[in-house]
Amino acid sequence: MKHAPHPQIVRRKEQGVATIAKEFTGFNGWLAVKITNGVATMWCAYAFAILALISLPEAIKAGTAALIAWIAQTFLQLVLLSIIMVGQKVAAQASDKQAEQTYKDAEALLEISNDVHKLLKINNDLTDQIHRILDKQRGADKAPRA
Helix, strand or coil: CCCCCCHHHHHHHHHCCCCHHHCCCHHHHHHHHHHHHHHCCHHHHHHHHHHHHHCHHHHHHHCHHHHHHHHHHHHHHHHHHHHHHHHHHHHHHHHHHHHHHHHHHHHHHHHHHHHHHHHHHHHHHHHHHHHHHHHHHHHHHHCCCC
8 A cells, every 4th residue: 555645734834824914816806905004004104194283273273172183083083093004014913924934833743643654654564564474473383394
């Protein structure tokens, strides 16, 4: 019996590790990732903060209600959007690193399993040879002597 590696080993080598960057498809996915990567930066958060601060004097002049609305609807939404996206990007990168390490660990385990399978095959072949030799010796011992 010849050893054939499990088909999953071949598939895993072809596919590689699954990462978040590989998950988008088509133009819309590509564009969404580009925009997300652009907005999900602290520089974008700083730019949004400056943009929001431009309208701060008008919000102060308009009174308390307008100032609270400016804080909630303009400043927090613009600035926090980018900051939250930066946090998600960092978390996604950490997740990708963890997935890659798990992938490498699984690859190593598959190789070890494959090696064990080969060794078991060799061991079985040697055991069969030993049994054949012993059977021949037993047959020779039982043969009548002249």
